[in-house]
Amino acid sequence: MDLLRILTQTPSVPGRESRIRAVIHDYITRHQLFDEVTTDALGSLIGIRRPRPASGHVSERPLKVMLAAHMDQIGFLVRHIDDQGYLRINPAGGFDARNLFARGVRVCTATGDIPGIMNASGKPIHISSESDRKKIPEVTEFFVDCGLTADDARSRIRIGDMVVLDGPFHQVGNTVVSQCLDNRVGCWAQIEAIRQLRNHNCEIHAVWTVQEEVGMRGAIPSAWAVDPDIGVACDTTLCCQTPGVPDEDR
Incomplete structure (x- = not known):
């Protein structure tokens, strides 16, 4: 949970993502999670991981998979x-x-x-x-x-x-409470998934995008640049399992 705590305590609003980008860049490069790491013109961070098949045989045209988690906060x-x-x-x-x-x-x-x-x-x-x-x-x-x-x-x-x-990161029972879990938990999940991944036949492009909270501005050009076969968004959604929400709205 240390990484998630650091991510949630690093301020970065749309158009001002330099702090959180530096934290993620430092972690993924220090742990050598990708073969190549770049930053696009808008500021989205892109990690490219070549295929690592268990058989050792790499396809001539491996599937290209794009993971996208926005790193800005409201x-x-x-x-x-x-x-x-x-x-x-x-x-x-x-x-x-x-x-x-x-x-x-x-x-x-x-x-x-x-x-x-x-x-x-x-x-x-x-x-x-x-x-x-x-x-x-x-x-x-x-x-x-x-x-x-x-x-x-x-x-x-x-x-x-x-x-x-502003506010501390702390655990409440089996959950965590902090500001900007939207979408630092998505950023964390994306990093953690790559960290635990061993073998894969596809080429992975993990993108931490900018300016999602003001119109998904970073995701669109990065998706055009990667041109993936499969795209997966790592983000949060509503929690409706709370008092006052009718069953039909859950």
Whole structure:
């Protein structure tokens, strides 16, 4: 689980995948999982593994199998720093605003990560009306408080810096809890599958793609470049085995 923990604790939003790409690249090259590792023009990481048949005989045209796991996570980009030092943010990916109240975040800057707290603009509950309390704010109405003055914030944080939800990786029973398991668990599963694989007749192209959370932008050009016979996406899906979900929707 150490690798999965590292993957989930490495921030990388769409278009800012350099950190997670470096972690994956280091692991797969250090463990010699592939015969060739490249990065395409958009930033997707591609590991190529030639056939390793048990018989020793390699087909003249082995099947080409593409595995794809996106390595970006939903997050935010700083769009404004106001005169009180609060950060205004734009989403990079889809969020449910109901899950964003009083959340810890990390603001990732060129000089280091800065902790902060996210909350929605508006009156405190003590002086708000009933209609105010029932309103679900838009994601763009949330702000980040890093405990900095406007001058400090503007000297350390740049417009366009990424902001990610923050939280520890820990086990709860037989499960793990962390931010961005979508899709770091897919990245981990793809690495682990290759690590355990011994013999195979096909040529494997394992791709860790970029910018999936804003429209699968990395998967499309990498699929055209690989031109596989078989493609397998390694990603998460909904969990509907929870209270409040009707049986017909499961």
